[in-house]
Amino acid sequence: MKAAIFEQFGEPAEVLRVSEVEPTQPMPGQVRVRMLASPINPSDLLFIQGRYGLKAKPPAVPGFEGVGVVEGSGGGLLGWLRKGKRVVVLNDRSGNWQEEVIVPARQVVPVPAALSDEQAASFFVNPATALVVTRHVLHIRPGEWLLQSAAGGALGKMIIRLSKRDGFRTINLVRRREQVEELKQLGADHVLVEQDGPIAEQVRRVTDGKGVRCAMDPVGGETGSAVVASLSADGHAVPYGLLSGQPISIDPRFLITGSKRVEGFWLTDWVKRQGVITMLKLFRQVRRLMQDNVLTTDVGEVFTLERVQDAVREAARPGKAGKVLLRIASH
Numbered sequence: 001m002k003a004a005i006f007e008q009f010g011e012p013a014e015v016l017r018v019s020e021v022e023p024t025q026p027m028p029g030q031v032r033v034r035m036l037a038s039p040i041n042p043s044d045l046l047f048i049q050g051r052y053g054l055k056a057k058p059p060a061v062p063g064f065e066g067v068g069v070v071e072g073s074g075g076g077l078l079g080w081l082r083k084g085k086r087v088v089v090l091n092d093r094s095g096n097w098q099e100e101v102i103v104p105a106r107q108v109v110p111v112p113a114a115l116s117d118e119q120a121a122s123f124f125v126n127p128a129t130a131l132v133v134t135r136h137v138l139h140i141r142p143g144e145w146l147l148q149s150a151a152g153g154a155l156g157k158m159i160i161r162l163s164k165r166d167g168f169r170t171i172n173l174v175r176r177r178e179q180v181e182e183l184k185q186l187g188a189d190h191v192l193v194e195q196d197g198p199i200a201e202q203v204r205r206v207t208d209g210k211g212v213r214c215a216m217d218p219v220g221g222e223t224g225s226a227v228v229a230s231l232s233a234d235g236h237a238v239p240y241g242l243l244s245g246q247p248i249s250i251d252p253r254f255l256i257t258g259s260k261r262v263e264g265f266w267l268t269d270w271v272k273r274q275g276v277i278t279m280l281k282l283f284r285q286v287r288r289l290m291q292d293n294v295l296t297t298d299v300g301e302v303f304t305l306e307r308v309q310d311a312v313r314e315a316a317r318p319g320k321a322g323k324v325l326l327r328i329a330s331h
Contacts, residue, residue: 003098004308004326007059009050012312016048016062018305023100026074031082031105033089035328037121038066038096039297040315042218042243048312051245053266054092061095067120068101069331070108078105085110088123092268097308097326109283112291118299119290122323126155127286127295129267130162133238137265138214142167145207147215147230149223150243151188152179154297154323159216160186161294168214171206173199173223176319199226211235221246233258240265298322 001023006015026032044062046052056062066089073079087108094101111120134140146163150156151172160183163170169189174180180191192202204211211232217224218241225248228237239248239262250262271279289295300322303311308326315324 001099002305003061003095004063004305005059005061006048006056009048009056009058012045012048012062012316013309016308016312018308021098024102026072026079026102028075029079029104029106030074030102031070031079031108032072032074033068033087033101033103033108034071035066035068035089035096035099035101036086036331037117037302037328038063038326039122039125040311040324040326041065041122041125042241043125045312045316046242051242054268061098063096063098063326064092065090065122065124066096066328067111067117067123068096068328071100073105076105082108082110086113086120087111088120090124097305097328099305099328112287115287115290118302118325119296121325122154122297123286123290125267126158126297127290128271128282129240129265130155130158130295131282131285131289132267132270133216133240133265134159134162134166134168136270137238137263138216138236140166140168140214144168144214145171145212147171147173147203147212147227149173149217149219149227150241151183151191152176153218155218157183157186157298158295160188161296162289163187163189165289165292165294171203171212173227194223199223200229203230207232216240217248219243220248224248225250228260228262229254231258231260233260235260237262238265240267300324302327304328 003021005019070082090107152174164187171190172188173192183191190206213235215227215237217227217239220242221244300320302325305328
């Protein structure tokens, strides 16, 4: 079968190759899934570069999420129940950018027929992050402000739609001015452009000088530092990515005054700490909100597995139209 493999860390378009590999058979408790589609997330690109929190051991296959059909089981009740079903595949070990994967049966989740392959492929990472950070980590209250950077990305747009459902207000930080009107049409309460002046000052003008209690940042560097500097007393900032590749700079005196805090978030770690009931509830919430077009993904260009190098180039391009997908197989 074919798989996208990297044998050393580096720029994804330079180190990825599509190769023939020998398929393996599922062990007890595992299932074999024929992959249909998989998105290219920032975490996948960082994984290939060797900069992600989960370290690969090359040669390795990327792809943390995707959708496929369970075609075999190594035994066990859950594997038997999943056989023949179209499922979301959560894969932090063997990688989804290949024609078949072997994963634990507990890491596949059936999806309703009404959900397209394109939406099902991006079922978990961004939707779950949006829900967990806003509801479980920040506990944003109705009417309260949330400041988010990289607001024009897939997750940022989900947050804007979710704010309308949950009743909080958003201040959305972008780098490109052409994103402003698009986000306002989506329901953003305020859209700030980084080049229009110091971010913390812009935020305080919106909030009558107070700043925000809740903030999210996937960028780091100067942007993430400015997001933290926009906090009010009792403010809570959640860095959840490192798109800039640069660290956040924080003045301890600013944090101490008003008891502000910065709390890193990594979905993988959060999931490991949860029980089965919590995860089942989360999956149900994600399914419902995707069907209600709240946590849906704007899909951009779709590439075949053989064009994975073109796909990762497009995924890394600023201003792309939407989430880049790999179409691995048809039904």
